[in-house]
Amino acid sequence: MDQSVEFQRDIATRQRSSWRACTLRHGWIWHMMGYAAIVLSVIVIGLPIYWMLIASFKTSREIYTVPPTWIPLNPTLDNYPAAWQAAPFARYYINSIIVTLVTTISKMTLAVLTAYALVFLRFPGKNIVFLIVLAALMVPAQITIVPNFLTMGDLGLVNTYWGLILPGAATAFGTFLMRQYFMTLPREVFEAAEIDGAGHMLRLWTIAIPLAMPALVTTGLFAVVNEWNEFLWPLIITSTEDMRTLPIGVARLLDQEGLARWGVVMAGTMFVVMPVVLLFVWSQRYIVEGIASGAVKG
């Protein structure tokens, strides 16, 4: 433990000193350009989000004035209850939460169990199982939609929660991620526990999962964000209002209200976006670091 703290501190000092070198080398012009880049990119990336936010507080008369206003003149909250009533958003929320939670829990559980078996259990030819997982990684979900829809039809699960959840319940990506992480864990800890008489399930629960928490959190966060935003499959598999998830629901709100009531549509869009934005603000570090470290390790 001590060593790793020291190591991190060492990296931090080195980074700081190299940064100082970097500033000296490029000089203040490069530094100023850096700040200009921050300001410009935040404005450009933030503008659409800002526009959604202020439009959701504008009266419809203000929305249809030319030129448009950049700050609401008479901010109002009326658009939110109006959007909530224009489409069954309560139902959309319930459906989205159910589908997201069940899928995420299923993905995390199955990934951990499969990865544990692949790394810590002896089985003749278990590498073939890993190769099958890798092969599954290469099949994009988009090209499975027609056959999966037909399968759901045969099973009588079209327009049901099972139909929404099942195709996304397993995970090749999560399994791969967890396997790679388990491979880095020190074997000695597991051997010591085995000598103490701990069985595999106890070792999985008390050693592997706590040690692999960072990878597990990343897997879970990716799953939550992806499921919450999933569009193609719910669009196909649901056919009545009471089974729609939020992204499908808000797209239908646009079709209904369209260009006639932008304020209401933007309030509805806020309903979809807010939970993920809050989650992102809270867990920003895990998500961004997870993406970055995944890329660096290749």
Added chain:
Amino acid sequence: MREWYERLLFILLITPNMLLLAAFTFWPMIYNAYLSVISWNFLSPIRRFVGLRNYETVLTSDIFRIVLINTAVFTIVSVAVTMVLGLGLALLLNQPLRLRNGARAVLFTPTVLSGAAIAIIWIYMFDPRFGPLAQIINWFSSLAHLLPARFSESGLVEWLASVRSPQWLSDPNWAMSALIIVYVWKNLGYAVVIYLAGLQTIDRTLYEAARIDGAGAWAQFWHVTLPGLSPIMFFLLVTSILACFQAFDIIRVMTDGGPVNATNMLVYHLYERGFIQSQAGPAGVVAMVMFVLMLILTILQLRFIERRVHYS
């Protein structure tokens, strides 16, 4: 005894995951291959075997040619713009700046937003009368009269003063540009995050060595930064291309593949064949073509990783 217990446990642990993957990932691939050689409208009890006729129909059709060209244009332009802009931004942000991490978070935010929501926001952004982009264009256009008089002879002033917002989403010549702008906006933060992580992995002593050898900023960028970043740029390139091939939600909500197929791309075309026109055979063919294209890309990626390991 213990050995058999371990084997049994292994099977127990992997079975749920493997069964679901078999049913909803591998079986569909076989099913697609089957669909691609039959003629069927999903409802009729009659499924006729037609051999490779579906492949002939789809691959020689005008619409499929348009779809492929659209996908290629969309992928090449949006990936190129994202990667170049992202690299520039990452280089500028890779120094001790206040609010740097905050800026990185703001840049990354569009990546986690729902595609449907993004599409709706941008339909409003692009609105040629009430949208903010139209107003920005008008504002630039109104600056025309501030230009020195000598420009008016060339017609520049008149031209600038007459510029108005294009009908982004209803004009077939502009819809693709609009879509590319949205995807660059969505993916830029992802590219910056990946580049910044890559820049951290470059050995600092290489820069010192280069400086001792008298290399200027440009030479350092060309001979240290770029080679150091090349593995991560390749990773970014392949993942971005794959993501472009899979684009659907924003297209479905923003343009529905239109106007007149101007933004009809692979996944949208698959959806159209399968769920709007109810043609099982052609839908199967499109799925097979997509799978082969993506497989080639993935294998390319694996081979490059292999080579990189050999070099280092």
